Amino acid sequence: LSLPGVAPLLCAGITTYSPLRHWKVGKGHKLAVLGLGGLGHMGVKFGVAFGAEVTVLSSSPSKEAAAKQLGAHKFVVTSDQEQLNSVRGTFDFILDTVSAEHDLNLYLSLLKTNGTHICVGVPSKPADVSAFSIIVGRKSLAGSMIGGLPETQEMLDFCAQHNIVSDIELIKIQDIQKAFDRMIKGDVRYRFVIDMASL
Structure with a gap:
C-alpha cells in the first residue's frame, strides 16, 4: 500500500477499526457513521468492508457525494427533521466520530432496541444524557479509544487485503x-x- 495513505491508519484507522471489530459489526447490521472527517471516512471504509449497510449522518448536505464515493449506502442530513425521522429506531450501531458538541439523546433515538452508540470523537464538554434515552430500548452508550499492537497489525493486514488506505x-x-x-x-x-x- 502507499505509505502516505497508510500513515493515518496508525491513528484514525485503528481508532475506528477497533470498536467495529470489538462489537463484531458486519453483514446484516445497519451502521451509522456520525461525522465525515478523518475518523468518519475510515469508519465508512471499514464498515463497508465488514459487510454492514452504512449510512453517513452529517450536518453538511455537501458531503453526500463524498460519502457515496467512499462506499456509504445512504446519507442523512441531520438538520433535516424529515430525514432524521425516517431513520429513527433503525440502526444497530452508531459510530460517533464528532468532536464538536452534539445532542447524544437525539442520536440514541436512532438506534434499534439493544443498539449501541460508540463514541470515538472527543467533545470538549461533558454530554448531557437522559436516562430515558438508554433505558427505553435497552440501548448502550459506549466508547473506544485505540487498539494495541496485535490489533493494529491485524488492521494493517486487513487493509492490505482490501486495499484500504486513508484519503x-x-x-x-x-x-x-x-x-x-x-x-x-x-x-x-x-x-x-x-x-x-x-x-
Missing part, C-alpha cells in the same frame, strides 16, 4: 502553517501527511 493530502513541512490553518477551518480531506523528504 490524504501530502504536504511539505514548509507548508505546515498553511495546513494547520486549513485544518482549523475543516478544509482537509481527510488527513494531512507530511512528506519527510521535504525536511
